[in-house]
Amino acid sequence: MERQDFLSFIEQADKFAVGIFRQFKIEERDNSVILIAPTEAYKRWAMEYIKSRVFNYGKRIEVRSAGEREKNEAYPSNLIEKYSFDNFVVGKANELVYKVCIEVAEYPGSSFNPLFIYGKVGLGKTHLLHAIGNRARDGGYKVIYSPITDFSDEMIAYLKKGQIEAFRNKYSSVDVLLLDDVQFLSGKERTQIELFRVFESIYSKDKQMVLVSDRHPKDLKDISDRLISRFESGLVIEIGLDDETKLSIIKQKLILYGMPLDQKVIDHIFENTGYNVREIEGAIKTLKVVGIKETPKKKSVKDINFVVEFTARHFKLKPEDLKKEGKERKIINARHIAMYLCKMVLGTSYAEISRYFGKKDHTSAIYSIRKVEEKIRQDRKFKYMMTFLERHLRKELEL
Numbered sequence: 154m155e156r157q158d159f160l161s162f163i164e165q166a167d168k169f170a171v172g173i174f175r176q177f178k179i180e181e182r183d184n185s186v187i188l189i190a191p192t193e194a195y196k197r198w199a200m201e202y203i204k205s206r207v208f209n210y211g212k213r214i215e216v217r218s219a220g221e222r223e224k225n226e227a228y229p230s231n232l233i234e235k236y237s238f239d240n241f242v243v244g245k246a247n248e249l250v251y252k253v254c255i256e257v258a259e260y261p262g263s264s265f266n267p268l269f270i271y272g273k274v275g276l277g278k279t280h281l282l283h284a285i286g287n288r289a290r291d292g293g294y295k296v297i298y299s300p301i302t303d304f305s306d307e308m309i310a311y312l313k314k315g316q317i318e319a320f321r322n323k324y325s326s327v328d329v330l331l332l333d334d335v336q337f338l339s340g341k342e343r344t345q346i347e348l349f350r351v352f353e354s355i356y357s358k359d360k361q362m363v364l365v366s367d368r369h370p371k372d373l374k375d376i377s378d379r380l381i382s383r384f385e386s387g388l389v390i391e392i393g394l395d396d397e398t399k400l401s402i403i404k405q406k407l408i409l410y411g412m413p414l415d416q417k418v419i420d421h422i423f424e425n426t427g428y429n430v431r432e433i434e435g436a437i438k439t440l441k442v443v444g445i446k447e448t449p450k451k452k453s454v455k456d457i458n459f460v461v462e463f464t465a466r467h468f469k470l471k472p473e474d475l476k477k478e479g480k481e482r483k484i485i486n487a488r489h490i491a492m493y494l495c496k497m498v499l500g501t502s503y504a505e506i507s508r509y510f511g512k513k514d515h516t517s518a519i520y521s522i523r524k525v526e527e528k529i530r531q532d533r534k535f536k537y538m539m540t541f542l543e544r545h546l547r548k549e550l551e552l
């Protein structure tokens with residue numbers, strides 16, 4: 154019965170092809186259909202066929218060859234399926250990296266190896282890693298995606314069980330290894346040693362490695378030179394975001410969230426977000442709930458004052474301290490946190506925040522808020538504290 158679904162779809166579209174597809178084993182799943190080809194040649198044919206047609210089956214189509222099937226299922230994938238090449242908006246600042254990623258996903262190990270992508274937060278690095286993983290997996294390759302902290306935790310767990318060889322084998326036997334947030338390797342000596350081994354092994358077998366970081370390999374701290382030089386030995390490429398791409402992303406996301414492409418809305422989002430797609434998504438979601446009439450309303454200075462008082466109270470400081478230019482770490486941190494809370498809780502624009510804190514340039518608020526975002530990602534305790542602060546602030550503001 155299930156087999157019928159995909160085949161009847163093909164039958165309507167292409168009478169010739171259905172005869173060939175009948176020779177495949179077809180597994181229908183909720184969101185995807187897996188075609189298991191009898192031989193490699195059939196697999197290649199099916200992949201070409203699917204790629205060259207405008208396919209609107211409504212499910213992701215995955216092609217594997219019979220031999221690969223078991224191998225792949227032995228590797229439960231933690232890839233996020235919604236991150237694909239198709240829904241990645243391309244513009245000047247990310248076009249090259251996008252093309253390189255497609256190349257790597259389709260010909261792993263034989264083009265840019267290792268591929269090292271770096272760039273600021275929320276620019277789509279993780280999205281591209283998963284897109285590579287999904288495409289390579291569809292091509293029948295064994296893929297592992299792992300944020301470096303998970304890689305490290307897993308390594309320690311294996312080490313404790315006395316099974317470090319099993320860990321090495323697991324990571325060395327993939328076709329594509331995707332490592333996220335490589336900057337967190339910093340200071341993790343044993344993890345670096347193990348990663349180096351994995352690297353050498355993968356590389357010698359012409360398997361693919363893709364690494365993602367928030368900075369260039371040269372700017373990574375406390376990472377061994379030999380590892381850095383490996384990171385630099387393939388292609389190092391930056392991902393960015395320019396105004397034109399930002400605009401296309403806003404439009405695409407508005408459509409995605411079922412919102413009208415209203416110029417006022419577009420301008421509002423454009424002006425109230427930095428160069429960070431995650432932030433753009435956040436702004437659109439807020440807009441969807443609150444509506445354009447309320448969101449753009451300028452938060453009164455009274456509210457910003459309230460956030461500053463609230464933050465000062467938490468850190469046992471005076472609100473005036475936060476507004477002054479100070480050198481003391483504790484005060485600087487509290488000021489950054491107050492700025493972050495203004496942005497997240499009140500939705501105040503960068504320009505307004507900067508102005509309130511006595512800065513002319515709106516990039517100063519962007520910089521400070523980014524610092525807080527980075528710390529949230531790096532430090533679990535800090536993240537809990539920020540969640541706590543945000544929740545309490547919202548309560549006090551009755552938001």
Ligand SMILES: Nc1ncnc2c1ncn2[C@@H]1O[C@H](COP(=O)(O)OP(=O)(O)OP(=O)(O)O)[C@@H](O)[C@H]1O
Nearest residue numbers: 240241242273274275276277278279280281430431
């Ligand atoms: N060019 C793009 N087109 C469509 N969506 C995008 C694009 N870039 C980023 N996004 C979306 O923005 C969000 C954040 O992207 P992602 O997590 O990949 O960023 P990142 O660069 O890995 O950030 P971080 O360094 O914080 O991990 C995701 O939901 C992603 O789908």
